[in-house]
Amino acid sequence: MNWVLNTIAYGDLVKNDNFGQLDMLQSIHETGFQTVELRSEYFDGSEEELRDLKTTSRDLGLKVFLSIPAPLFEAGKLNAKLDEFLALAQAVGAVQLKINLGRYDPATVADDMVVVNDKIATTGVVIVLENDNTPEMGSSDYFKGFLETYGNDQVGMCFDVGNFLFFQEDPVEAVKNVLPYIHYMHLKQVEEATQASLAGLSVGDVDITSILKLVDPAIPVAVECQYLASDVDEVAEQVKTDLSNTEASLD
Numbered sequence: 564m565n566w567v568l569n570t571i572a573y574g575d576l577v578k579n580d581n582f583g584q585l586d587m588l589q590s591i592h593e594t595g596f597q598t599v600e601l602r603s604e605y606f607d608g609s610e611e612e613l614r615d616l617k618t619t620s621r622d623l624g625l626k627v628f629l630s631i632p633a634p635l636f637e638a639g640k641l642n643a644k645l646d647e648f649l650a651l652a653q654a655v656g657a658v659q660l661k662i663n664l665g666r667y668d669p670a671t672v673a674d675d676m677v678v679v680n681d682k683i684a685t686t687g688v689v690i691v692l693e694n695d696n697t698p699e700m701g702s703s704d705y706f707k708g709f710l711e712t713y714g715n716d717q718v719g720m721c722f723d724v725g726n727f728l729f730f731q732e733d734p735v736e737a738v739k740n741v742l743p744y745i746h747y748m749h750l751k752q753v754e755e756a757t758q759a760s761l762a763g764l765s766v767g768d769v770d771i772t773s774i775l776k777l778v779d780p781a782i783p784v785a786v787e788c789q790y791l792a793s794d795v796d797e798v799a800e801q802v803k804t805d806l807s808n809t810e811a812s813l814d
Contacts, residue, residue, distance in 0.1 A: 594802055
């Protein structure tokens with residue numbers, strides 16, 4: 564598998580005032596990852612941190628993706644902050660931006676996507692759109708309807724395996740429905756009864772093995788779950804165990 568580590572893995576440690584994403588990069592590199600997905604909500608707001616993240620990632624040989632918890636469309640209109648999001652991605656050296664799709668307007672979406680594709684061409688940052696945890700803007704049918712018309716090599720789906728369980732759609736059937744449009748995947752575990760995201764990948768109601776067996780192994784798959792840990796070494800060991808067990812289940 565083409566593994567990526569989302570920095571939420573170290574989320575327990577971010578509670579410490581002096582611990583940020585810069586403190587994770589060496590651990591991510593040493594754990595064997597070649598790609599990191601940074602989270603905008605973990606930034607400290609300084610230009611210096613953005614520069615340091617870009618430089619350190621480059622020095623470690625890490626490809627950078629960026630996740631921003633915001634939609635491409637808000638109430639039918641293209642998000643006015645899209646330029647800001649793409650500039651933030653460029654500032655940290657990211658080649659991919661993950662945002663949600665949101666609610667688009669069928670009457671204007673064609674023109675809106677011309678604008679989006681122009682911005683991608685200008686910045687060199689591709690966009691992946693994540694299904695949220697609502698049936699209105701997270702169902703596989705909603706994404707298929709959008710991406711079969713507006714998806715391309717630079718605009719695809721970030722398939723979040725856990726969000727479907729929040730509205731009782733089977734993630735295995737969902738992945739079959741949108742498989743041609745998946746450019747990226749967020750891997751996590753969810754307990755359906757409580758609608759809670761869980762620590763690690765070993766326990767939960769998402770059939771991770773069946774999903775991954777359907778996906779092209781070249782597609783980047785990010786571990787996007789928070790681990791219970793007191794230091795980076797504990798995170799790294801749990802991540803390695805989860806990946807080892809997951810890969811063994813695919814054989």
